[in-house]
Amino acid sequence: MASRATFAPKPSEAISSRVVPFRATASSSISFEGSQSRAPFFGQALRLAVYSPKISALCGWRRIRRDPRTIVMVASAGGAAKPTVLVSEKLGEAGLELLREFANVDCSYNLTSEDLCAKISLCDALVVRSGTKVTREVFEASKGRLKVVGRAGVGIDNVDLQAATENGCLVVNAPTANTVAAAEHGIALLTAMARNVAQADASMKAGKWQRNKYVGVSLVGKNLAIMGFGKVGSEVARRAKGLGMHVIAHDPYAPADRARAIGVELVSFDEAISTADFISLHMPLTPSTSKIFNDDNFAKMKKGVRIINVARGGVIDEDALVRALDNGIVAQAALDVFTEEPPAKDNRLVQHENVTVTPHLGASTTEAQEGVAIEIAEAVIGALNGELAATAVNAPMVPSEVLSELAPYVLLSEKLGRLALQLVGGGGGIKGVKIVYTSARSPDDLDTRILRAMVTKGIVEPVSSVFVNLVNADYIAKQRGLRISEERIFHDGSPEIPLDFIQVHLANVESKFASAISDSGEIVVEGRVKDGIPHLTSVGSYSVDVSLEGNLLLCRQIDQPGMIGRVGSILGENNVNVSFMSVSRTAPRKQAIMAIGVDEEPEKDVLRKIGEIPAIEEFVFLKL
Numbered sequence: 001m002a003s004r005a006t007f008a009p010k011p012s013e014a015i016s017s018r019v020v021p022f023r024a025t026a027s028s029s030i031s032f033e034g035s036q037s038r039a040p041f042f043g044q045a046l047r048l049a050v051y052s053p054k055i056s057a058l059c060g061w062r063r064i065r066r067d068p069r070t071i072v073m074v075a076s077a078g079g080a081a082k083p084t085v086l087v088s089e090k091l092g093e094a095g096l097e098l099l100r101e102f103a104n105v106d107c108s109y110n111l112t113s114e115d116l117c118a119k120i121s122l123c124d125a126l127v128v129r130s131g132t133k134v135t136r137e138v139f140e141a142s143k144g145r146l147k148v149v150g151r152a153g154v155g156i157d158n159v160d161l162q163a164a165t166e167n168g169c170l171v172v173n174a175p176t177a178n179t180v181a182a183a184e185h186g187i188a189l190l191t192a193m194a195r196n197v198a199q200a201d202a203s204m205k206a207g208k209w210q211r212n213k214y215v216g217v218s219l220v221g222k223n224l225a226i227m228g229f230g231k232v233g234s235e236v237a238r239r240a241k242g243l244g245m246h247v248i249a250h251d252p253y254a255p256a257d258r259a260r261a262i263g264v265e266l267v268s269f270d271e272a273i274s275t276a277d278f279i280s281l282h283m284p285l286t287p288s289t290s291k292i293f294n295d296d297n298f299a300k301m302k303k304g305v306r307i308i309n310v311a312r313g314g315v316i317d318e319d320a321l322v323r324a325l326d327n328g329i330v331a332q333a334a335l336d337v338f339t340e341e342p343p344a345k346d347n348r349l350v351q352h353e354n355v356t357v358t359p360h361l362g363a364s365t366t367e368a369q370e371g372v373a374i375e376i377a378e379a380v381i382g383a384l385n386g387e388l389a390a391t392a393v394n395a396p397m398v399p400s401e402v403l404s405e406l407a408p409y410v411l412l413s414e415k416l417g418r419l420a421l422q423l424v425g426g427g428g429g430i431k432g433v434k435i436v437y438t439s440a441r442s443p444d445d446l447d448t449r450i451l452r453a454m455v456t457k458g459i460v461e462p463v464s465s466v467f468v469n470l471v472n473a474d475y476i477a478k479q480r481g482l483r484i485s486e487e488r489i490f491h492d493g494s495p496e497i498p499l500d501f502i503q504v505h506l507a508n509v510e511s512k513f514a515s516a517i518s519d520s521g522e523i524v525v526e527g528r529v530k531d532g533i534p535h536l537t538s539v540g541s542y543s544v545d546v547s548l549e550g551n552l553l554l555c556r557q558i559d560q561p562g563m564i565g566r567v568g569s570i571l572g573e574n575n576v577n578v579s580f581m582s583v584s585r586t587a588p589r590k591q592a593i594m595a596i597g598v599d600e601e602p603e604k605d606v607l608r609k610i611g612e613i614p615a616i617e618e619f620v621f622l623k624l
C-alpha cells in the first residue's frame with residue numbers, strides 16, 4: 001500500500017541473511033508461449049487423470065463422487081446452490097437421474113441457436129449429442145457461466161473447441177460407450193448393402209416380388225479397407241474378419257502391432273482405397289479429413305467399390321460421390337451420416353437407388369444410449385465439482401499420481417502468483433514471468449503444467465474479469481502477451497518430495513515494495529510446502545517464514561527492540577487479529593523484514609499509522 005524509501009540491500013548483506021537451503025547442481029530451462037506447449041490428446045489415445053480431494057477442498061470445490069478417476073481444475077459451479085445443467089438432446093434416463101441428483105436439470109430439446117444463446121447464461125453445464133451446434137456465440141452468450149460442455153458421444157465436431165478453451169470451458173465426451181453400437185451399425189450397413197436388404201424391403205412393401213433385381217454380392221474373401229483404425233474401426237475389423245473378409249486398414253496414427261494383433265495390415269491411403277472391394281470410414285471429421293473422399297480419390301478406387309460411412313458426412317465430398325455412383329466407380333454406398341443433418345429431402349444421395357441411408361443411428365441402441373448417458377453425466381458432475389474428467393478433450397491431462405502429489409503446490413503456486421502481482425508498482429505491466437522449481441526430481445519426473453497454470457491464474461485473475469483454469473491458462477497468458485518460462489533447479493535431496501521450492505520472478509517491473517526486488521533486479525517471491533501448508537520463504541533477497549493464509553503485511557524496518565510490539569499494538573487497538581509473525585534480519589540492528597499475517601484487512605488509517613513508525617522504511621499490505 002505504501003512505500004517510503006527506495007532501498008536495495010547490498011548483495012553481501014542480503015545473502016548473509018538468507019539460508020540457502022539447497023545445493024544447486026544443475027539447472028534446465030524451458031520456455032513456452034501459449035497453448036503450443038502441450039497439445040490436448042485426441043483420437044484413441046488413452047486419457048487418464050485422477051481426482052484429488054485435497055485440491056478440490058483447497059479450491060473450495062465440492063466433491064460428491066466416491067471414487068472418480070478424474071483430475072481437479074475447472075471451477076466450482078459456485079456456492080451452495082445447485083448448478084443448472086441444460087440437456088439439449090435426448091439423453092438416456094440413467095444419466096438424467098444422475099444429473100438430477102446433483103443439479104437442476106433443464107431438458108429442452110429442439111432449441112434454435114437463438115434459444116440456446118438466450119438460455120445458456122443461466123447454465124453451468126450443457127449436455128449435447130451431435131445435433132446441437134455449440135458455437136462461439138454460445139460460449140460468448142454464456143458470459144463465463146458455462147463451465148462444461150458434455151458431448152454424450154464421441155464426435156466433438158459440433159463443438160467449437162477453440163472458443164470453449166478461450167472461454168475456459170471444459171469439453172468432455174463419452175468416447176467408449178457407443179463404440180460397439182457404431183461398429184454393429186457399420187456391419188449392418190455393410191451386409192444390408194451387399195444384399196440390397198433395404199431396397200428389396202421397399203420393393204416388397206410396394207407390392208413387388210423382384211428376385212432377379214436384388215441379386216447381391218458376397219462378402220467372404222473380399223477386401224475391406226477400414227479408414228481410421230480407432231475404436232470403431234478396429235471393432236468393425238474384428239467383425240468383418242468373422243465374416244471371412246480380408247481386412248486392411250489405413251490410419252496414420254494407429255500402432256501397427258495393434259492392427260497385427262487382430263490380423264489387419266496397415267497400409268497407405270492410396271493402397272487402401274485402390275485395392276478395396278469395400279471401404280468403411282471411421283476417421284474423425286477434422287480439417288485434414290474434410291472431403292478427403294473426393295473426385296481425385298474416387299478415381300483411384302476399383303470400379304464397383306462399395307462404401308460405408310458411419311463416421312461423419314463431411315469426410316465425403318457428397319457431390320463427388322453422386323458422380324462416382326453415376327459413373328459406376330462406386331457401385332453402392334451405405335450412409336449413416338451426412339454433411340448437413342438432417343439432409344435436404346431432395347438430397348441426391350438419399351434419393352439414389354444405389355444408396356442405403358439411415359438417419360445417424362450408429363450410436364442409437366438402448367444399451368449405447370444408457371452407456372453414454374451415464375458416462376457423460378459422471379464426467380459433467382465431476383467437472384462441476386472442480387474435477388477434470390478423464391475424457392476432457394480441450395485440457396492437458398495430468399496423471400493421477402502426479403496430481404495428488406502436487407495438490408499442496410497448486411495452492412502455493414496461485415498464492416505466489418498473487419503475491420508477485422501485488423508487489424508490482426508503476427504502470428508498466430508484466431511481460432515476463434519465470435517460474436523456478438527446485439527439486440531433487442529429474443525434469444522428466446516433474447510435470448509442472450498445473451503449477452504453471454496456477455501461477456498464471458494468480459497473476460491474471462485479480463486484475464481481469466476472466467477466470468483462469470488448466471483449460472485456458474496458456475491461452476490467456478498468450479493472449480495477454482505474458483511470456484511464461486519455466487526453469488528447473490536440481491536439488492541434491494530426496495526425490496520423494498516433488499518440490500522443495502517454487503519461485504516466481506517478474507522481470508522488468510518496478511515494485512511498490514523495493515525489498516521485493518532481488519539482486520538480479522527482478523521481483524522474486526519464493527515458497528515451499530511445509531506439513532501440507534503453503535509457506536512464503538523469501539521475498540526479494542530476504543528470508544521470511546510465514547504460512548500463506550489470510551492477508552499479509554510486509555514491513556522493512558531498522559532492527560531494534562519494541563518493533564513487533566508497536567506494530568502489534570496498532571493492529572490490536574484496531575481489532576485486526578494477527579495470525580502469525582516472522583522477523584528476519586540482515587544483521588543485528590540492520591535492516592529486518594517483518595511478515596505479519598492478519599485475518600482482517602486493516603483500514604487505510606491503520607496502515608498509515610504503521611507507516612509512520614519512524615523505524616519502518618517501507619511496508620506493503622498483500623491479500624492472499
Ligand SMILES: NC(=O)c1ccc[n+]([C@@H]2O[C@H](COP(=O)([O-])OP(=O)(O)OC[C@H]3O[C@@H](n4cnc5c(N)ncnc54)[C@H](O)[C@@H]3O)[C@@H](O)[C@H]2O)c1
Nearest residue numbers: 043044155182228229230231232253283284310311362363
Ligand atoms: N454414426 C454414429 O452414430 C457414430 C457413432 C460413434 C462414432 N462415430 C464417429 O466415428 C468416428 C470414429 O469414432 P471412434 O470412436 O472410433 O474414434 P477414434 O478416435 O477411436 O478413432 C478415430 C481414428 O481415426 C484415425 N484418423 C485420424 N485422422 C485420420 C486420417 N486422416 N486417416 C485415417 N485415419 C485417421 C485416428 O488415428 C483414430 O485412430 C468418429 O468420427 C465418430 O464421431 C459415429
Ligand SMILES: O=C(O)[C@H](O)COP(=O)(O)O
Nearest residue numbers: 129130131153154155363
Ligand atoms: O460421434 C458419435 O458419438 C456419434 O455420431 C453419435 O452421435 P449421436 O449422439 O448424435 O447419436
